[in-house]
Amino acid sequence: MKSKEIAKDLFYVGVNDRQKSLFENLWPLPAGVSYNSYLMIDQKTALFDTVDICYADIFLKKIAALLDGRKLDYLIVNHMEPDHSGSIRMLKEQYPDLKIVGNAQTFKMLEGFHGIAEGLHEVKEGDTLDLGRRKLQFLMAPMVHWPEVMFTIDLTDHILFSADAFGTFGALSGNVIDTEMNADAFIQDSIRYYSNIVGKYGNPVQRALKKVKDFEISTICTLHGPVWRERIPEMLSLYERLSRYEAEDGVTIAYGSMYGNTEQMAEAIALSLSEHGVRNIAMHNTLKSHASYILSDIFRYRGLIIGSPTYSNQIYPDIESLLSKIEIREVKNRYFGCFGSFSWAGAAVKRMGAFAERMNWETVGAPVEQRQGTIAERFDDCWALGAAMAGKVAG
Template sequence: MYKPIEVTEDIFYVGVNDRTKHLFESLWPLPQGVSYNSYIVRDEKTTLIDTVDICYSDLFMRKIRSVLGDNPIDYLVVNHMEPDHSGSIEFLVSRYPNIQIVGNKRTLEMLKGFYGIVDNVVEVKDLDEMSLGKRTLQFYMTPMVHWPETMMTYVRETRTLFSADAFGTFGTLDGGVLDRQLCPERYRDEMIRYYSNIVGKFGSPVQTALKKLANVGIDAICSTHGPVWTIPENITGVIALYDRLSRYDAEEGLVIAYGSMYGHTEELAEIIAGEAAENGVKSIVMHNVSKSYESDILRDAFKYKGLIIGSPTYNNKLYPAVDSLVSALQNRGLKNRFFGYFGGFTWADATARQFEAFAGAMEFETVAEPVIMKQAMLADVVEKARNLGRTMAQKLTSGTEVVQQV
C-alpha cells in the first residue's frame, strides 16, 4: 500500500504525520501539525530507529511492513524516551517479540519505568559501536538535549545522523520528506519556535553536543520531527541555526510584548514601535499577550536581539499573561538581549520594581529609562516612550553606546 521512502541506500523513512493534535505537550499550538519520525536501517541485522506516538501505531506498522514485509526487526534503537517517540514500543514488542532494544543506562531505566520492559535490552555507552553487517552504528550521548537519556545514532558508512529531537521542527511533512522534495524555508521559523519552546532552556548541553559532533562528517540529518536534511547547505544551515540559538545570539530586530486592559499600555507600545521604526529598525514584531500565543512570543524573543515588555499593574503584580511570559523567559535562561520595559498604573505601581528585578536576574542590558505611566498619557510619558524606542533602535542598528534623551 505504501511506497517505501528511501533516505539513502537501505535507510528508509517510516514516520507519520499528526494533523489532529491542537497542542504539542498540551502546551504549544500546532497550526501546521507535527510529524513523528522513525527510520529503518536494512542490513544483515535490521534496525528500527525510534518509534511514533501510540495513536499512530497501526499506520506505523503498515509503513514498516512496506519496507520489510514479514521479515523481522532485530534491533530497536531508542534515542529518546519521550512518549511521542517511544509510545509504540510495547505495541512493537508484541509484534516482534524477539526484538532487542538498544539504549543507554538512563534509557533502560525509563524503559522499565514507562513500560515495564527489562528483557531483551542492550546497554550502550558513549562512542560504543554496533555492527549490523555492512553498516556500523555509533552512539553519541547527548544528555539534556533535551532529556537526560537523549543520544544520537550515527551510521558511519552513509554518514547519516539520527539526531533525536535536535534539529527538529513543528509542521507536518506534506508529501515530501527529504529537504530536496519540499520548500525548506517553510520550516525555519517552526524550527526556531520548536527550539525556543522545547529545547531553549538547554543551551549549554546543546553546545556540548555540537562540539562533540563537530568533526563528524554528516550527509543526512534524520530528526524525530520535521524534514530529513540531505542538501549540504541545509545541513550547514540547521547546525548553524542551533549553534546560534544555543549561544543565545540573535538577529537584528525588536520584539515588543505587552498586556493592556483598556488600551493605554498598548498606546505606549505603538509609540515605542513607531520611534524604533523611524530610527532604522525594520524587523519589529508586536505581541498583545492576550491574543498572541506565548509559543510565538518565545520564538521571536529567541530570534531577535531587542526585547521590550510592557504591562499594567494588576492586583499589585504584572498583568497575568505578562507574568507568565516573564517566567517562561526566565525558565529558558534567555540572555544577551537589549532590554527595555514600560507599564502603567492607576494608584500603586508594581511594574517598575518587578521588571527591574527580572532584568537584574537575566543577562540583559537595559538600554533606556523605563516608561511608567500613571493613569493616562502625558507629554513627559510620550517623550520617554519615544526615547525608549529611539535608544533601542540605536543599540540594534549600531551596537554602540548611546546617550539617553529624557
C-alpha cells in the first residue's frame, strides 16, 4: 500500500467517495467527493481529521501501513461533521493511547457522537503543539461551517489545515496537489461547494480569512478536493469575494412552469438581456436544474430574476423552496426582478416582491404578471424588465 507524500513526512491518507449520490443527502455529486485526511510523521505522529465511516476500513489500513508499527500520538480534529469525524471511534479503538486534540466545543460533540470523553488534549486560540521538527498552532474558525471548527497551521512548513474552507466537490483521480493536475473543474465546483455548504456564514469566513492573513502559507490542506499550492491566491480571493457576497456581472434567471406560460416569459427576458449586452446569463428551470447549481449561479452573478406561476394562491412550491434556500444563506446585494403567470387571481409575483423586501434587495424594473398565456401583450413588459436589469449588470 502506498500513500502520497505531499510535503516532507506529511502523507495524504484521505479517501474518494464515488458511490454517494447526494452530499448531506441534498447536494448532487456527479464527480464524487473526497474526504481528506493527512498523517504527519515526526518525532510524534499526528493525524489530521478522519473520514466518513463508510471508508473507515481502508482508511485505517492506510494509516497502519505508514505508521509501520509506530504508535499514533495525536488526532487533531478540525471539524466534527460526520463526513470527517465518522471514523474517530474505530481509530481510537485501534490506537487507545491516542490523544485527541480539539477545543471545548469539539469535545462536547465528540462525547455526543462517539461517547469519547477521555484522552483529550484541549487547545485554545493560538495554542501550539510541538511534534519534534514541526510545530503546530491552532486558530479557532467557528461557523466556517460548524461552531467547533478550527484551523491548524504547521509553522515549520507553512501548511494550513483549513477544515471545510477552500474545499470542493469532486473525487481525486490519483493527483492530489493542484500543481500535478488541471484543477479548473475543482475550482469551478468550489463555488457550488461554498454557496451550498458554507454560504450562510459570510462573516465567520471573513473573520477566519483575517486570521490567516497573518501567516505565510505555502500549502492549504482542505478536507475536500485538491491540496492547494499554486492556486492559493485564486482560492483566497474567491473566498474574499464569496464571503462578502460580491458578484460578477451577469444574471441568473430561475423559473418554474407547469404549462410553459411562465417559461415563455423567461425566454423573452433572456432575449432582452442578451440584446442589451449581458454576456453571462444562467437560465434554470428549477424543476430540471438541481438547486445547488442555481444557488451557485446566484452567488456568482449580481442579477437575479425569478419567475413563478401562481399556485393555489401561492408561489409555485419549487420556487418557494428555492426562495427559502436563498433566504437561509442571507444572500446580500442582488438586483432582483420577478415575473409569472396566473389564471384568475395572481399571487406569486406579489409574494416574490415581499421576498425581495425581506432580503433588502433592490428591485429592478417593473414585475411582470401575465394572465394565462397572452405573451404578445406582455412581451414588451418582459423586454423592459430585461433592459432594466441589463442597465445594472451589463458592465
